[in-house]
Amino acid sequence: MPEESYDCVVIGSGPGGYVAAIRAAQLEMKTAVVEKDRIGGRCLNYACIPAKAVLRVADVLSEVRDAGEFGIKVGEPEIDYQAVGARRKKVISTLTGGVSSLLKKNGVEVITASGALAGGGVVSAGDRRFEARTIVLATGSVKKPIPGTEFGGRVIGTEEAWALAELPATMAVVGAGASGAEIASAYARLGVEVLLFEALDRVLPTEDADISKLVERGLKRQGITIHLRTLVEGIESNETRVKFSHGSQSGEVEWLVIAAGRGPDVEGLGLDAAGVKLSEAGLIEVDGAMRTGAEGIYAIGDLVRGPALAHKASDEGVIAVEDAAGIQTHPIEYVDVPRATFCTPNVASFGLTEAEAREKGYDVVVGKVQYGAVGAGTVYGDRTGLVKIVGEKKYGELLGGHIVGAKATELIQELVNVRALEGGYPEVARTIHGHPTLSEAVMEAGRAADGWLIHG
């Protein structure tokens, strides 16, 4: 017999699950979260947050090294990696503690156990059973080896890469997508000799080609050796080193990081028995309101289609429980979810690349402006950053935005917001921006697209 009855039980407390739970509680649903590991999910404990904490250290180190350009003389900085690890853990505990407080403040009960669907609106959590009118599956994703590789020994995934206890001398990173580029950029600047491998013909292969070009240049400047169109094969790991081949060459490093491929964490969730279906890609099938085919069961975050990003998971959590509460929701336009890569140079984008827009048959207009065109680029010391707007000529529609350079991950939001409010690049061009700010480069890119670039 179920020991308690809830309006909403969320399984998993990552950015999808905890946000869903808080929103459900706000909507006066009696809510519980079942978490088998740590509150905050993989995002806060092992992925996004530790990654950004270490990247921030690399950024500070780069600024110290570049201080001479600003007239500040400093000696060769020394890295205390124990202190770096301690700060990373402190950042994580501060944020996860914050999430626990928010859950408590909103009256969400936290159940520490492995959760599963037991059928008929019942959730099992360890040896306890709970009745739930609404169940939200938010169990995220786990690393998956790319074909021909397996984890073990010195072959690790991205989460382990951010938690290394000591700085190695050498590292190979397989996959130059967002995670691979971040790992390579952080560790290379911290003094590690980094080899970066990508099977496709450019780094950040899903970004706009112009952006990839600038990122490749930036990563090489950090001393990273990049091998494009290259498969890593024949991986052999022992206690201290990993050997592998790539093309006709061989390599040997202290750690080999596989930064490609993750899959939904559905093991033991009891999907079959509850009638929850998986797509061919192995993801849980949902409609625009995040409903699975099974009555009262929703799925969100890395379990479902769309970019595997924390903010996308959170938004889906809100949609799911609002739908359960009877509020009208609307499906996410996945292409317009902002995408951010926190390597140096910083990269962010949303919407279509120029190539994708052309392929879709739009009458494409492009506005490109370098940071050097506006005062702030020179003041802050980044003249090579680039803002690229991809638009549609007739109605001035913003089809995509692509930024590389300082604070790109912050700047992209303006373009996302303008599109969300049904504005186009002419509105970006005509909105007054503060001076001197890097956001003026975004405005100028709008003007470039609209045919009246002033600075540049």
Ligand SMILES: Cc1cc2nc3c(=O)[nH]c(=O)nc-3n(C[C@H](O)[C@H](O)[C@H](O)COP(=O)(O)OP(=O)(O)OC[C@H]3O[C@@H](n4cnc5c(N)ncnc54)[C@H](O)[C@@H]3O)c2cc1C
């Ligand atoms: C290295 C790395 C860096 C990343 N950086 C970024 C970034 O900068 N920005 C960004 O937007 N995204 C980033 N991501 C992606 C982001 O981490 C995910 O998209 C996000 O965590 C998905 O959130 P979620 O709520 O779906 O799941 P998760 O964060 O994975 O949380 C799922 C939770 O469910 C729990 N769980 C699983 N099964 C059960 C069960 N049966 N019972 C109870 N609990 C269970 C897990 O323990 C976990 O705590 C990164 C990913 C990686 C790997």
